[in-house]
Amino acid sequence: MKNKILKSALALATLGQLFLTSAAIATTEVPVTIIHAGSLIDSTSDKVIKNASVIITDNKITAINEGFTSGSSEDTVIDLSDYTLMPGFMDMHTHISSQNSGPASYMEAFTLNEADYAIKGVMYAEKTLMAGFTTIRNLGDGNNETVALRNAINKGMVKGPRIYTAAKSIATTGGHSDPTNGRSKSIMGDPGPLQGVINGEAEARKAVRQRYKDGADLIKITATGGVLSVAKSGQNPQFMDDELNAIVATAKDYGMTVAVHAHGKEGMLRAIKAGVTSIEHGTYMDEEVFKQMKKHGTYYVPTIMAGKWVAEKAKIDGFFPELVRPKAAAIGPLIQQTLANAYKAGLKIAFGTDSGVSAHGDNALEFVFMVEAGMKPIEAIRSATQNAADLLNISDTVGTIEVGKLADLVAVKGDPLKQISLLQNMNFVMKDGVVYKNM
Template sequence: MISRKSLFLKTSFLLITTAILNVSHAATIIHAGKLIAADNNDVQNKVSVIVEGNKISRIEKGFTPAGDNDEIIDLSEYTLMPGLMDMHTHISSQFEGPSTYMEPFVLNEADFAIKAVVYAKKTLDAGFTTVRNLGDGYNETVALRKAINSGKVPGPRIFTAGQAIATTGGHADSTNGQAKIIRRDLGPEEGVINGVAEARKAVRQRYKDGADLIKITATGGVLSVAKSGQNPQFMDDELQAIVDTAKDYGMTVAVHAHGKEGMRRAILAGVSSIEHGTYMDKEIFKLMKKHDIYYVPTIMAGNWVAEKAKIDGFFPDLVRPKAAKIGPLIKATLANAYKSGVNIAFGTDSGVSAHGDNGLEFVLMVDAGMKPIEVIRSATYHGAKLLNELDTLGTIEAGKFADMVAVHGDPLNDIKEMQDIDFVMKNGEVFVHKQ
């Protein structure tokens, strides 16, 4: 026979357990006036997105009423979209003018790590819940990724390349322009290679350092203190060694490139994306489509460097003519690539221009001729596809992570709305909600 005390304890335990279960199963219900799910070009009206934990559990037509313990987020006058994805950032640095070239001599790893925390918050507040980081100085973005994932600091999901890989004197050789007395001969550990064996070692080092993907500088660049911004800087066998080794470790390869020959070599080697792509032509477009390569334009960076090149003393003498010439061409390149049917993913090269201003790229891409819905999909669906993360990110669908943003207006009528994000949810947690 059960005593009154025992019955009381069992009943109390059952009630407490039931209450805990009810709380744990409470949902967040978002009432969206318009929904761009980004799995296609459709727009839905008056939709409820139900979030449980850190994932989207279901999507229902109309405004679903709240159950016990549910939370309603009223976005009935807003347009809801997947969390935005920027496929080209440098989240631990930001170009501030001539003083930027002195930073490697006066700042330490910790300084860049602290900068990264600040810039990560700005990026998330701008609606970008996922970024690819394509190059840092000390693998500080690996540490930042870990801190964000563990909830220690706010920021986007980071897929980082760590230090980029270059050849001696190449765009990502950080000793370019240094006096011989202080200049070191960098090797694969620092991301500078010569030959097949060093190419393989550099990839394996990045894997060891905790990188998610590989970034290489297949041609000269604009901001490096070196004469050419276009010349190819890897031999075919070096490129093939990098791509093959990266595949062994489940890593994709993103390629900085301005000149045509460097792009051609990289595409034939089997890379995943071409960044900037200034001097692409019909031959390169054809190759990219044949090999299913993504193009990440970064128009913002081109515009920014072209404007700064007009200022005396802003850039070193070797950099200024490159910035003036290459910068203005990227927008036209995107227009031609789009007409040719090349896969396009959104990327800004933020860290050249200011972090948090990423939304301007939407405006520039529409100005280049893309439809607003296609630009939004380039920053959602296509970003996730490029990352091989389409199973969990990039669209608003049941089972995916609850990464979502909203604007008060209709970005399909006015793409400038993407520069003023009113609501940001990442992993089921609300980070921005302007009232």
């Protein structure tokens, strides 16, 4: 009899403990954010999911459910049942601390200070985020201001996309992005690796190490002439093989990728064979270049917007210096066809705009041009999500809508697969679990 009483007491105690534990779990359950998406493009495939709920705990996606999940009174429910939800977009070629405004832009190096560019960066960063771009690569600045901007955004001090910056890009003497091009002899000086100008293998290594010391996330080099620099050629090769090999090998030692501005074929081929990560612009690509890029797994970042913008502005007397104008007129109109050819050739393509040439906040216009060039809308979207994340080596955290990834999400009203221009009117922006726009 005593044993039966003891067993009953133990059973009641265990049951009581179970209730207490359940109650404790119930009272400590963390409130979640639930997004009801009428259409969901997760960027893992071409499939569009209808009527889905994305559950977000803190800053991560913790569940994706069929249908519209009802939340508790403690949960936040966001109704996007008339919208298409997608991963946050990623622009792989920006210059976030400046914006071309014609003749005045060429004077800014003489009239503006580091603080001026930093303030501009704060303004342009918020515009970019509100346009639906939650991550960007910044491929060149003047004073490492984008390193400070990146850090301020990461600390929550200012609003902006997640930034991966190359800081000051690397050029050769007189090459595209030599900051003293076009200056008089009295103020030209002789910039070196500290300023991002190199000659020879040793200086190439030093310049990469200096970028690392400055806090850069990756390396950007200008392997050929460019359009907007005050220099004659827009496409000649500007690095020798030993310099390129030194840059790539040193960058690899420091865990950094290498993005390459290039218009001319020979400069591209040298860079690709050295093992760079991506070719930007790529205007004069041909079948030989396509073959080498596929062999080496090199990404292509087209920047059609920049090409169209400079071609249009080249028609305006006095907008560009006379040395720049013919380059803009010749090179600018070609990039969209280059993308069409690259797409047919099966290259890996990541989204990039070169914003800072054209206006920040207009980034999504690039989608329209990509589709005009022959890409399917779903593939253009994937270039700015899954492909861009792969290029940045961050596909384990962003780029698709999957459980365990950061809650970087954007939405537009309607179906962008039927009307790609809808992406230019962003209605909802969430970055790292925080809603920045919902209208």
